[in-house]
Amino acid sequence: MSETPVLRMESVRKTFGGSVVLQDVDLEVAPHTVTALIGASGSGKSTLLRCANLLEEIDDGAIWLDGEEITDPRVDQDAVRRRIGVVFQAYNLFPHMTVLENITLAPRRVHGVPRAEAEARARELLERLGLGGKAGEYPDRLSGGQQQRVAIVRALAVRPRLLLLDEITAALDPELVGEVLTVVRGLKEEGITMVLATHEMGFAREVADQVCFLEGGVVLERGTAEQVFGDPRQERTRRFLRRIVEAGRL
Amino acid sequence: MTVHKTEPGSEKQDAPDDYVPSQRRLDRERHKRARARRATAIGAVSTLVTGAVLYLVVVNAPGWPRTQETFFDWGYAREAFPKVLEGLWLNVRLLLVCGAAVLVLGMLIAVARTLRGPVFFPLRFLAAAYTDFFRGLPLIINLMIVVLGVPALRLQGVTVDPVLLGGTALTLTYSAYVAEVFRAGIESVHPSQRAAARSLGLGNRQALRYVVLPQAVRRQVPPLLNDLVSLQKDTGLVSIGGAVDAVRAADIIVGRSLNYTPYIVAGLVFVALTIPMTRLTDWVTARMDRRRAQGGTT
Numbered sequence: 293m294s295e296t297p298v299l300r301m302e303s304v305r306k307t308f309g310g311s312v313v314l315q316d317v318d319l320e321v322a323p324h325t326v327t328a329l330i331g332a333s334g335s336g337k338s339t340l341l342r343c344a345n346l347l348e349e350i351d352d353g354a355i356w357l358d359g360e361e362i363t364d365p366r367v368d369q370d371a372v373r374r375r376i377g378v379v380f381q382a383y384n385l386f387p388h389m390t391v392l393e394n395i396t397l398a399p400r401r402v403h404g405v406p407r408a409e410a411e412a413r414a415r416e417l418l419e420r421l422g423l424g425g426k427a428g429e430y431p432d433r434l435s436g437g438q439q440q441r442v443a444i445v446r447a448l449a450v451r452p453r454l455l456l457l458d459e460i461t462a463a464l465d466p467e468l469v470g471e472v473l474t475v476v477r478g479l480k481e482e483g484i485t486m487v488l489a490t491h492e493m494g495f496a497r498e499v500a501d502q503v504c505f506l507e508g509g510v511v512l513e514r515g516t517a518e519q520v521f522g523d524p525r526q527e528r529t530r531r532f533l534r535r536i537v538e539a540g541r542l
Numbered sequence: 543m544t545v546h547k548t549e550p551g552s553e554k555q556d557a558p559d560d561y562v563p564s565q566r567r568l569d570r571e572r573h574k575r576a577r578a579r580r581a582t583a584i585g586a587v588s589t590l591v592t593g594a595v596l597y598l599v600v601v602n603a604p605g606w607p608r609t610q611e612t613f614f615d616w617g618y619a620r621e622a623f624p625k626v627l628e629g630l631w632l633n634v635r636l637l638l639v640c641g642a643a644v645l646v647l648g649m650l651i652a653v654a655r656t657l658r659g660p661v662f663f664p665l666r667f668l669a670a671a672y673t674d675f676f677r678g679l680p681l682i683i684n685l686m687i688v689v690l691g692v693p694a695l696r697l698q699g700v701t702v703d704p705v706l707l708g709g710t711a712l713t714l715t716y717s718a719y720v721a722e723v724f725r726a727g728i729e730s731v732h733p734s735q736r737a738a739a740r741s742l743g744l745g746n747r748q749a750l751r752y753v754v755l756p757q758a759v760r761r762q763v764p765p766l767l768n769d770l771v772s773l774q775k776d777t778g779l780v781s782i783g784g785a786v787d788a789v790r791a792a793d794i795i796v797g798r799s800l801n802y803t804p805y806i807v808a809g810l811v812f813v814a815l816t817i818p819m820t821r822l823t824d825w826v827t828a829r830m831d832r833r834r835a836q837g838g839t840t
Contacts, residue, residue, distance in 0.1 A: 345741055347737055347740065347741065370740075370743055370744070370745050371743075373740060373741055373742070373743045374742075374743030376741070377741075378738075378741040380734065380737075380738060380741075382734060384734045384735060384737065384738035385738075386735065386738070386739075386753055386757075387757065388756045388757050388760060397742065397744075397752060397753075398742035398743055398744065401744065401748055401752060402742065402743040402744055402748070403743075446742070447741075447742075450742065450743065
């Protein structure tokens with residue numbers, strides 16, 4: 293890869309108390325590509341994403357965003373987070389704000405975008421994601437799928453360099469999963485760089501340029517989607533995928 | 543219009559369909575109405591009986607005639623009422639000023655206690671020491687120290703006005719309580735909300751101001767109103783410094799007549815003042831519970 297990767301991790305290690313959650317994790321995410329993190333619950337996918345956004349402090353190793361080391365303690369963490377969008381499993385919308393206020397909070401308060409401009413962009417994004425009529429609603433009036441799409445708009449509103457999606461369909465009813473995944477497909481077509489932790493293997497296979505299989509905090513296998521899903525090299529990857537197939541998720 | 547996909551029952555259906563209630567439903571509703579009527583009747587009878595028993599017990603008590611004379615004298619009540627009301631105006635003003643001061647000071651202390659980082663250690667420590675001290679110190683002793691002790695110092699330029707000093711003492715004590723209410727509210731906001739704010743690039747202070755505090759304050763409205771009701775009646779304690787509030791006004795008449803009826807009048811006036819406040823508290827609480835039941839994720 294000649295281009296500077298948007299995100300690069302080297303030998304990242306993270307522990308919680310006595311347990312090692314991430315160990316020797318290397319990762320490289322090229323611009324305009326999608327990386328899928330797969331693996332059982334507790335394998336470290338979410339922690340990896342939280343570390344990339346500095347919501348968790350890593351114990352060892354280093355992380356670069358656009359070639360700048362963001363794990364340097366002298367770095368302004370808020371400035372780093374401004375360049376990364378995150379969508380959480382539980383949406384984490386602000387319940388006391390309307391949809392529009394949720395979306396325009398960061399552009400207005402952090403990036404100093406004038407209100408009218410921020411709202412215009414928010415409405416445009418909402419429209420594109422099929423939420424045109426929902427700008428004035430409070431989150432608790434929306435379905436799970438709608439809330440998650442609003443959360444995606446909120447993350448996109450600041451035009452991040454990188455979008456982290458943390459099991460964004462895990463809390464949704466099966467019939468609502470589709471509408472959210474459609475949105476992510478659209479984002480890939482727009483060339484937005486994404487890293488997503490997911491249990492939707494069919495979706496990962498379809499949308500990801502790179503797939504990483506994590507187990508016990510270690511990246512056991514990495515490769516293209518065809519390679520990891522079609523011809524896994526590791527026995528444990530094969531076993532994991534077999535279980536997924538048996539559960540009817542692939 | 544887009545199709546709403548909300549939970550059933552939340553949307554009103556105004557489509558005129560051909561629904562006719564079944565006999566089963568009518569029977570069920572008739573039974574429910576009958577049961578409600580019976581419940582109301584039982585409640586009324588039970589209230590009457592209880593009231594009658596209480597009345598008879600009090601009236602037939604051996605000391606009742608004397609008690610009635612000293613506590614429930616209509617003549618003294620008429621004399622005391624306007625003076626007590628006049629004094630009450632001071633209580634109301636104290637409530638408004640102290641209430642506002644308490645909310646501001648309490649919020650500052652609560653925020654100080656949640657600050658992170660070593661720079662703020664002294665601030666955190668002071669705030670914690672403040673709440674510990676003033677929540678433990680009985681209000682009446684606090685009042686005596688401030689209202690009687692401060693003037694005794696004969697400091698230049700420091701007020702000796704019992705109303706100002708009494709208000710200060712009330713503010714000191716109640717700020718400690720209200721700070722804890724605010725702090726509980728701040729801590730009850732789920733960490734994922736802060737994480738979401740930080741992930742958007744908001745700094746610690748911005749996350750607190752735009753995301754955490756608005757939710758914390760909203761949640762703490764019922765307990766805050768509760769403390770305000772409590773403050774309202776405790777404004778009566780400034781009378782120990784000699785300020786003529788409702789209690790003191792009653793006190794003056796009692797001192798002259800040796801009849802306690804004015805105290806009863808003052809007490810009832812306070813109750814009358816507090817009731818709208820407590821009803822408001824109940825109403826706000828009920829409304830918030832309803833919202834939460836609908837919303838789920840609040």
